[in-house]
Amino acid sequence: MDSIKTEIAHEFPFLRVYKDGHVEKLVKTTTIVPPSDDTITGVRTKDVTISSEPSISARIFLPRSGDPTQSLPLLFHIHGGAFCFESAFSEQTYNHLQSLVSEAIVAVVSVEYRLAPEHPIPACYDDSWAALNWVASHTDHLGPEPWLNDYVDFRRVFLIGDSAAANIAHTLSVRLGSHGLPNLQVEGAILVHPFFGGTDDDKMWLYMCPTNGGLEDPRLKPPLTDLAKVGCERVVVFVAELDHLRDEASGTVKS
Numbered sequence: 576m577d578s579i580k581t582e583i584a585h586e587f588p589f590l591r592v593y594k595d596g597h598v599e600k601l602v603k604t605t606t607i608v609p610p611s612d613d614t615i616t617g618v619r620t621k622d623v624t625i626s627s628e629p630s631i632s633a634r635i636f637l638p639r640s641g642d643p644t645q646s647l648p649l650l651f652h653i654h655g656g657a658f659c660f661e662s663a664f665s666e667q668t669y670n671h672l673q674s675l676v677s678e679a680i681v682a683v684v685s686v687e688y689r690l691a692p693e694h695p696i697p698a699c700y701d702d703s704w705a706a707l708n709w710v711a712s713h714t715d716h717l718g719p720e721p722w723l724n725d726y727v728d729f730r731r732v733f734l735i736g737d738s739a740a741a742n743i744a745h746t747l748s749v750r751l752g753s754h755g756l757p758n759l760q761v762e763g764a765i766l767v768h769p770f771f772g773g774t775d776d777d778k779m780w781l782y783m784c785p786t787n788g789g790l791e792d793p794r795l796k797p798p799l800t801d802l803a804k805v806g807c808e809r810v811v812v813f814v815a816e817l818d819h820l821r822d823e824a825s826g827t828v829k830s
Contacts (some may be wrong), residue, residue, distance in 0.1 A: 751806025
């Protein structure tokens with residue numbers, strides 16, 4: 576029995592699955608930090624609960640605005656991490672978004688979605704969609720979160736995510752095109768180093784999504800027909816020269 580506990584069934588880039596069923600995450604989420612008001616940049620943060628069942632939350636960032644009468648564009652941020660690690664509340668995410676908010680003078684809602692494989696895919700997609708619906712519930716400025724009611728211009732909303740999160744952001748943009756959200760105008764999607772399949776990482780995604788549709792699952796590998804369905808006006812895609820995800824992302828864009 577002890578040998579089963581240490582015998583490996585699957586080895587993935589970020590996960591090791593043992594024959595007794597337990598999973599070891601090979602990359603850990605960086606330190607979790609609480610929300611705070613930064614005395615240097617003036618950026619304010621707070622955490623909010625979106626849903627208790629399932630558990631979905633978010634961290635909101637607000638800049639020090641020079642003109643309180645001007646509503647702010649909103650970045651709906653999804654953190655990367657191969658669908659299985661990192662957090663909206665991590666030190667890495669906090670430092671990145673605090674700098675971005677301070678420089679760009681935008682508001683940010685960063686969603687804390689449930690991670691795979693303990694919460695199998697499609698939890699990450701469904702949680703992010705639920706969070707975007709929660710944002711949309713503020714478009715009449717009567718929603719549950721005062722910061723969104725008071726400071727956000729819901730005609731200027733952008734989806735943003737990197738790697739796995741760019742994949743999630745794209746899937747949300749397709750849902751937007753199919754279903755829409757009343758009074759929420761998503762101007763664009765910012766996809767940084769998106770994961771669109773076509774690599775050995777596909778095996779891990781298939782493992783984490785037991786209800787998958789195989790290698791042609793549209794969430795894993797977006798079909799060309801989806802590109803005409805995105806519910807935003809503009810999409811910008813960033814790829815890196817040495818990133819192993821580059822070829823598939825570039826091919827999708829060129830198509």
